[in-house]
Amino acid sequence: MIEILSSTALATVQDLGRFGALGWGVSHSGAMDRLALTAGNILLGNDENCAGIEIPIFPFRVRFHQACDLVLTGADHLARLDDVPVWPWLTIHAGAGQILTIERGGPSRWQASRVYLCVAGGIDVPLALGSRSTQLRGQFGGHQGRTLQQGDRLPVGVAAQALRPVGMGIVPPALTMPLEVDATPAIRVLRAAEYAAFTDQSCVEFWAKSWKITSQSDRYGYRLAGPMIEPKYPLELRSHGIVPGVIQVPHGGQPIIQMRDAQPSGGYPKIGTVIDADLWRLGQAPIGSSVRFVEVTWAEAVRALQDVTDWLDEVRRMVALGLTVRQEAGHDQ
C-alpha cells in the first residue's frame, strides 16, 4: 500500500494505455512518456504494462506501508527516501514506513516535466476496459477515475522477483537517443491529410520556426504558439477520427497537438502527425519550452519506431545481464 501524503495536483495512475475502445469514444490515456514507464517496469522485473504514478507537479510525497523496490524514471528530479538520496533512473529499496519525497530538480542535461514512480508489482488498481490508466474525462480507471489526492491509498501488486538490496539503472533515452535542431528539442512529424490546404508560407514556417508549448497544455493536448498557420481557403470538415499525435490547426492559426487523453474525434484541419516514436519526447516537453518540427517520410517514421523497439530490447537484455553480473559480484547476498 502506498499513501499519498502531499496535497497534490494532476498526478494520475497510468499504464501504457487503453486500446481498442476509441470506437466507444474512450481515449487511449496511458503514460505521456511510455519509454520511462516501460523502462521502469523492466528494471523492477514487472510486466511492462504495470501501472505507475505519473507526476507532473512537485513536491510529491508518499509513504510506503509495505517494503518494495521502486524506481523514479522520466524527468530529472531531486528525491529522497527519508534522508537517502534517490537518483533518477536507478532502483532503490524502500522499507515499510519510509517516506519518499520528490521535488523539482535543478539544472539537468534533460529538461523534462513528468516523473514516473514505478514500484515492483505495479500500482494494482482494478482493470477498466483492459487498462489501469486513469480516464479523466470518463471518470473511470486508475484510482477512482480521478487525479490522486492527499490521503489516497494505492494497492501495490505482488512483485515478480525477490527484493534486491542495491539498485540498477538505465541511461535515460533522451541521452541515448537525443534529437535536436539548432539546440531546440525536435519532434518528427508526418504530413497529414490537409497539409496541402495550408499556404506555402505557412508550411515553410511550420518546419522552420520553433513552437512554444503554452500554459494551455495538458494530457488532452498541447496548444502551441508560433507563426500563424493559414489555410489557402476556408476549410470546414466533418468530425472524423483522430489519435494522439495529430496536429490540428483551428481558426486561430495556432496548432493543437492531441495527446494521450485526446478525444477520439475532431473536425479541425490537420497539418501533420507527430510520429509514434517521438510522442514520449513531446509528452515530456515542459510548458513554456519550445520544440521544432522535423519532416519525415513514412519509411523514416517506421525506422524511428524500430529505433525505439531496439532501445527497449537493449534495456531488457542489459537488465537481464546486469542481474547476472551483480549476482556474480556478490551484490545480492
Add this chain to the structure above:
Amino acid sequence: MTNEQMEVVAGWLVQTGIAMLELDGPDGQWLIRNDGGTTTLTQQSKRPALAVPSPHAGVFLTRHPLHAGAFVQAGSAVSKGQIVGLLQVGVLLVPVVAPRDGVFVNYASADRTLVGYATPLFEMRPL
C-alpha cells in the same frame, strides 16, 4: 599540533568544565577527556585510506548522467551502501557504493573512463 599545545587545550577544558574534545587534523586525531579535573590525552594516527576496487569492467561515472555535479564531494561523510559512482555498461548503470561508513577522500578514476575489474575507483577513510 604539538603535545605542549594539547596540554594548554586540556587546561582550558578543566577551566570550562568541558568533558571531552575531539580534534581531527591532517596528521591524526586527538581525544582529550576531562574527568573531573584529570585530563587524559589520546593521539591516534589516521587509518589508511581504503581504495575501493571496481567490481567489474565498465565506464566509471562520478556523476549521474543527467547531472553536472559528482555524487559525493571530497571530505564528505558517506554511509555504507551510499552511491558514490556508477559503472555504465551500454545502457545499463550499476551503482558503485561505499562498502563501509566513513569519509570520502577522492575519486581514484576520472569521470567517464573505461575501467577494468579491480581498478581502484575511489578512496575513503572508514570510521
